Amino acid sequence: MRVALFLTCVNDTLYPDTGRAVVKLLTRLGVDVDFPMAQTCCGQAHYNTGYRHEAEPLARHFSDVFGEYDAIVTPSGSCGAMVRELYPRMGERARAEGRGDGLATTLAPVVPKTYELTEFLVDVLKVTDVGAYYPHTVTYHPTCHGLRSLGLGDRPRRLLRSVKGLELKELPGADECCGFGGTFALKNSDVSAAMGADKVRNAESTGADVLCAADNSCLMHIGGTMTRLRTGMRPVHIAEILASTEEERA
Amino acid sequence: MPAFPKAAHEAVHNQTLRGNLRHATHTIRAKRANAVAEVSDWAELREAGKQIKDHTLRHLDRYLVQLEESVTAAGGTVHWAADADEANRIVTYLVKATGESEVVKVKSMATQEIGLNEALEAEGINAYETDLAELIVQLGKDRPSHILVPAIHRNRGEIREIFAREMSEWGRPAPEGLTDTPAELADAARLHLREKFLRAKVGVSGANFMVAETGTLVVVESEGNGRMCLTLPETLISVVGIEKIVPTWQDLEVFLQTLPRSSTAERMNPYTSTWTGTTDEDGPRDFHLVLIDNGRTDTLADEVGRQALRCIRCSACLNVCPVYERAGGHAYGSVYPGPIGAILSPQLRGTGSEIDASLPYASSLCGACYDVCPVAIDIPEVLVHLRERVVQGGAVTREGAKVVVKPAKGHAAERAAMRAARWAFSRPGALRAGQRVASRTRRFHPRTLPGPGKAWSGTRALPPVPAEPFRDWWQRTGGGKLPQGGKDTSK
Numbered sequence: 001m002r003v004a005l006f007l008t009c010v011n012d013t014l015y016p017d018t019g020r021a022v023v024k025l026l027t028r029l030g031v032d033v034d035f036p037m038a039q040t041c042c043g044q045a046h047y048n049t050g051y052r053h054e055a056e057p058l059a060r061h062f063s064d065v066f067g068e069y070d071a072i073v074t075p076s077g078s079c080g081a082m083v084r085e086l087y088p089r090m091g092e093r094a095r096a097e098g099r100g101d102g103l104a105t106t107l108a109p110v111v112p113k114t115y116e117l118t119e120f121l122v123d124v125l126k127v128t129d130v131g132a133y134y135p136h137t138v139t140y141h142p143t144c145h146g147l148r149s150l151g152l153g154d155r156p157r158r159l160l161r162s163v164k165g166l167e168l169k170e171l172p173g174a175d176e177c178c179g180f181g182g183t184f185a186l187k188n189s190d191v192s193a194a195m196g197a198d199k200v201r202n203a204e205s206t207g208a209d210v211l212c213a214a215d216n217s218c219l220m221h222i223g224g225t226m227t228r229l230r231t232g233m234r235p236v237h238i239a240e241i242l243a244s245t246e247e248e249r250a
Numbered sequence: 251m252p253a254f255p256k257a258a259h260e261a262v263h264n265q266t267l268r269g270n271l272r273h274a275t276h277t278i279r280a281k282r283a284n285a286v287a288e289v290s291d292w293a294e295l296r297e298a299g300k301q302i303k304d305h306t307l308r309h310l311d312r313y314l315v316q317l318e319e320s321v322t323a324a325g326g327t328v329h330w331a332a333d334a335d336e337a338n339r340i341v342t343y344l345v346k347a348t349g350e351s352e353v354v355k356v357k358s359m360a361t362q363e364i365g366l367n368e369a370l371e372a373e374g375i376n377a378y379e380t381d382l383a384e385l386i387v388q389l390g391k392d393r394p395s396h397i398l399v400p401a402i403h404r405n406r407g408e409i410r411e412i413f414a415r416e417m418s419e420w421g422r423p424a425p426e427g428l429t430d431t432p433a434e435l436a437d438a439a440r441l442h443l444r445e446k447f448l449r450a451k452v453g454v455s456g457a458n459f460m461v462a463e464t465g466t467l468v469v470v471e472s473e474g475n476g477r478m479c480l481t482l483p484e485t486l487i488s489v490v491g492i493e494k495i496v497p498t499w500q501d502l503e504v505f506l507q508t509l510p511r512s513s514t515a516e517r518m519n520p521y522t523s524t525w526t527g528t529t530d531e532d533g534p535r536d537f538h539l540v541l542i543d544n545g546r547t548d549t550l551a552d553e554v555g556r557q558a559l560r561c562i563r564c565s566a567c568l569n570v571c572p573v574y575e576r577a578g579g580h581a582y583g584s585v586y587p588g589p590i591g592a593i594l595s596p597q598l599r600g601t602g603s604e605i606d607a608s609l610p611y612a613s614s615l616c617g618a619c620y621d622v623c624p625v626a627i628d629i630p631e632v633l634v635h636l637r638e639r640v641v642q643g644g645a646v647t648r649e650g651a652k653v654v655v656k657p658a659k660g661h662a663a664e665r666a667a668m669r670a671a672r673w674a675f676s677r678p679g680a681l682r683a684g685q686r687v688a689s690r691t692r693r694f695h696p697r698t699l700p701g702p703g704k705a706w707s708g709t710r711a712l713p714p715v716p717a718e719p720f721r722d723w724w725q726r727t728g729g730g731k732l733p734q735g736g737k738d739t740s741k
Contacts, residue, residue, distance in 0.1 A: 007720055009675065013685050014713050016720035023729055035724045040675040046668055048615060050637030054672040061676055089631070096553065144616035177572045181614025188255050188612060189705030190262040194576045195614070196710065224710030
């Protein structure tokens with residue numbers, strides 16, 4: 001099986017540790033993962049801000065880069081949802097605008113092959129115990145697109161429960177949005193910050209050391225709020241927890 | 251009305267309002283989840299509701315004609331209003347024709363949408379709201395902030411104060427020594443309203459549904475005040491949006507299950523009133539149905555946005571929305587607040603004003619609203635669709651004619667940034683060069699950002715830029731396979 005890592009532009013630029021953790025984790029599980037160097041961005045920020053026409057060439061580019069692989073794995077529920085849920089919609093919209101099936105046909109191959117990391121582990125590799133060791137108290141925040149668009153369900157929690165040394169604390173109001181929402185955090189900063197502060201207070205109430213999620217964009221917002229509110233909690237991507245072992249930390 | 255972010259600013263920092271909203275929405279949210287979980291075929295009911303509404307909207311012309319025939323045959327009179335002004339003129343004329351100068355009102359979103367109370371007042375007619383929450387809002391000279399619970403932003407103490415201060419101005423005063431216990435407050439409202447019900451000769455209502463096959467109107471409410479207004483007066487005037495039709499009585503079965511569970515978390519609705527035309531022996535002798543368009547056929551012309559017309563005004567989306575919870579209903583600048591308001595108002599009114607152009611962005615696209623919607627309106631999809639209209643403009647239908655709207659003001663810099671980002675992302679080399687510049691200058695990055703980024707760094711710390719982007723690491727180490735250090739290709 002030819003597996004490609006779609007790291008996402010945010011992780012590539014700001015969170016390379018998450019990328020290294022995914023590579024380490026998948027390699028340990030026997031997956032030979034490739035990183036196509038031509039990859040850039042899925043176009044989500046463009047699409048969700050109203051620039052669908054600017055997002056189209058990026059989607060085409062994604063399809064060119066990843067079309068040949070058997071599976072595309074991404075450590076981002078949000079970018080995964082872009083491909084799986086919104087690429088087909090972009091194709092439909094182009095068709096409705098009388099531009100034919102071209103875009104839909106181009107994008108169709110990558111849609112079913114794209115998996116968010118925890119989905120890939122549980123559904124494709126059929127593994128919940130990935131042999132990780134992480135001696136910390138952790139609370140899990142299910143990010144909105146992973147939760148609702150992809151329907152990740154309890155997959156991330158099942159993976160975390162199998163991690164040795166890890167104590168999982170349930171997060172009150174877990175299903176509520178943290179307030180990031182891409183450009184929402186800039187356009188409606190007051191509301192976004194209020195949502196972030198509530199999320200952080202809920203996380204703090206669990207007494208956990210670490211807040212874990214499967215999306216670094218949300219973690220950037222939550223972590224940035226934690227720093228300003230001086231909580232002492234750390235945001236950590238789930239890939240980095242799953243990649244940690246007793247011998248070596250991620 | 252200012253743009254949403256500005257309007258929300260005050261609400262976000264009003265701790266009493268935040269507390270009231272948080273308490274109310276969280277309580278009803280949990281109750282709703284339980285009420286829905288009790289029904290084993292909820293997904294099927296939701297799909298059925300969606301299908302019935304879509305079918306009706308697709309054949310709306312036919313069903314409207316059928317409804318008019320049925321209502322007329324049952325002794326009612328149908329009036330057609332293209333917009334708010336026309337609807338208000340018709341209602342004012344009908345009230346004046348009775349010789350009365352006051353009306354009692356059933357809680358109705360349609361009459362609020364057209365500003366009927368204000369229009370009647372300008373003609374010397376007093377309109378009394380009889381729904382408890384609407385009464386609180388009216389007495390408090392306030393605006394509703396929720397579809398189902400218009401006074402959700404008020405707590406018991408505030409309500410007591412409004413009753414004690416204002417009731418005497420409008421009729422029977424509040425009892426001496428009124429406290430803020432719910433029973434005493436409800437009793438004060440009951441006594442105050444009872445006088446109005448018994449005196450009124452004209453009632454004004456909306457309707458939750460109109461059954462085309464029989465010309466029957468249906469009002470679903472919790473207090474029984476609506477039923478008083480529908481049955482006691484001699485003349486009843488119902489103002490209803492054209493999208494409220496269901497073809498048959500059997501279709502109602504679906505909504506009478508999904509609406510109460512979604513809105514008040516009740517298994518069955520307390521008061522469901524249905525009326526068909528007039529009878530000589532009982533109820534109103536005169537019945538007028540004013541059908542309003544007010545932007546609805548324009549909305550229907552939009553193939554993505556038209557799903558907003560499926561809305562049955564249950565307000566479940568408001569109660570789960572994290573943005574509504576912090577910003578409050580007033581920030582939406584419309585009688586339809588929350589997620590549904592953010593997609594309905596810019597369609598009914600167009601995206602021309604500052605507030606309407608900002609509403610499609612009043613969401614983090616978390617999708618909680620879509621999950622709870624009993625008629626499966628994909629609100630995030632419509633929000634993004636309307637954002638496109640705001641930033642790019644395009645062809646829309648306004649007042650029945652195809653027109654091309656220009657992009658809203660203030661998006662030029664954003665558009666340029668999006669184009670630049672698209673350009674860079676279409677060229678992996680350009681992205682890589684940008685990443686390297688960011689990494690090499692990482693020590694010099696400011697801790698706070700200028701321009702639009704200021705909104706971020708004011709409340710959230712920025713993430714540090716790493717020394718090396720992932721792709722450089724991958725190439726240097728062959729994905730971790732090359733010996734330590736690997737081949738340095740960064741030069």
